[in-house]
Amino acid sequence: MRKPEINNKGYLECEHRQISSAASGATMIIKALEKENVDMVFGYPGGAVIPLYNKLYDSTLKHVLVRHEQAAVHAADGYARVTGKPGVVFATSGPGATNLVTGIANAYMDSVPLVIITGQVPCSSIGTDAFQEADITGITMPITKHNYLVKEVSDLPNILSEAFFLASTGRRGPVLIDIPKDIFDREAEFVYNRNRKIPGYNPTYEGHAGQISRAVKAIKEAKRPVLFGGGGLLRSGASPALQDFAEKARVPVILTLMGLGAFPGDNELYLGMPGMHGTITANYALTEADLIIAAGVRFDDRVTGKIEEFANNARVIHIDIDPAEIGKNVNIDVPIVGDVKTVLEALLKNVQPGDTAEWLQQIKGWQKNYPTLCGSNGAGRPIKPQFVIKELSRLSPENTIVATDVGQHQMWTAQHFNIKRPYKFITSGGLGTMGYGFPAAIGAKLACPDETVICITGDGSFQMNIQELATAVNNQLDLIIAVVNNGYLGMVRQWQDIFYNKRYAHTALEGNPDFVKVAEAYGAKGLRAAGENNVSSVIEEALSEKGPVIIDFIVDPEENVYPMVAPNCPINEIIFGGARS
């Protein structure tokens, strides 16, 4: 137990001998991060975390100073998505903590592992509406996998180890630890046990053997099977197993936005993305299938369309590590709770292809008749935004990591950027957070400094975290920010166009800055392309530059994303739009 504080050198030395592993709360955090092999922290200092930053100052741990706390979470999230390791965030109490909220909700929706450490007012001030006090554990309860308010420094080692354990096992997710300022300075014994047992937490990894045999049988019997996979494939590292499975069972593969990259985009069994802006083939295949093998997906409304009519002809096998996802939106015939990779590997052992040749022929027909086309306006004319994406895809190196923001450019990237490998496409899927892409790209670039990283964004989204140009310049990141600039809040404008009689209420972003000049003001490079004939040359120039480069692509302002399924319509009721022209 801790003795009363006596500022006497002899006494303190004596105490140190007694409990040789005594450490302050701040020291415990740094030590725990070292033990968890954390190599980087994203954060922003403030009053309540000065003691923590004071210890960090002596540590070799890399700290990335962002310019707004929201960007710290998004950057840590981007880091986590490309490495699979939990991203770590520091922020101060009150506004520092509340600025994290969007980023935490975003990570929670997309099951991204994060450990977030916030400062809090000292224990004695909690509940008094003290300066910069906010109940961040209360606020983030619905958007974290779990959170903690530390009241005793002696609890901190276990809490830190639990937080890393929870964030990075089972269904991944953000975990927040709120630490009152005085706890950083208080001391206790520091013993760090990794992977501790938590009574109420026991994720299932192995699939139930009986259900796996039922699944094998269903696959053998199926005439029109389709595998429909999502973000769970990536989180569990299931890509190799998926590829083997699809090829052995001769089952075509559809990937949701969150799953893109989990299966090679150029494989003949790949049908593209389903749902609102999915490929026609994927939507037809899901509608006509007699068996859907759903792997690490949660049947989001943007994917299923009108849920009552989703895949009515199919039996459904659902593999997910979260039992609560099974049967939540769609009735399931063969539920398999487990880690997607482990379950796919188990299926792979016994699976036999059914009689799917005719089905694969039918799919080939759809693919031939309904390709997702990328228009071109021709040289010198306003640039087709899809053309920008195609060119970025064509000219960038094989292993390029693409981070998108949210809106039309995000859907065009999903449709036209050829994503062949896992962990190369990062996007805000569940929450749809404008402002996510640029900081996430920063996190990805810091995690993978040798890879080309491109942030594809819109003029609206980019301005939601444009201040991070300072972070990118400060860290000398070779990063391309491709702004698909149509001067509109494009996706909302598209809905106003189609469903609200072209009443463009407040979606024209008048007063946009000159993005080239913005780049220059921050000490970055700014380029612009206003006609299709200079798209490729500008991309090539950006790829050869050092440091952050903004490319301002002035695109056709009223281009829409097609194909499109209107909200709450069956996914085979497709608005073809310009996709066929």
Next chain:
Amino acid sequence: MKHVLAILVENKPGVLSRVAGLFSRRGFNIDNIAVGETVAPGISRMTITVEGSEKLVEQVIKQLHKLINVIKVSNLSKESSVMRELLLIKVNAEVGYRSDIQQIVETFRGKVVDVSPESMVIEVTGDEEKLEAIKLLLQHYGIREIARTGKVALLRGAAITREG
């Protein structure tokens, strides 16, 4: 249909708010709730009554299991169990009516726990039906105030709802 869930939770700060918050944000309605300690140190038992379909209750249980501080959830309505609530009821009881009220209370095996010149406080335990019945009878005299606990429940027989 009403479902009575017995939820064993780690007795940590905020756990009630985690459970209650889950119900409200997922759109599940809590009919009533009772919380108390168990024989195991550090573990509390929440008994929550929720109204809804089989499918809804299955989702409620799965979502509850996702909370890290929740150790065990069982649906006691699915099994044979004893369920009780306690009702305190303050009823108008001028001198002429007291023996009538007393008779009702005895029929329901309740107790008079307080008497004043114009009122009585009655304590009665039982299942929901019984409590509704006595409330209905006492309405005749004029109910001033009631206070009611949530339902608590235990499985019949030797079986228990355990942490494992």
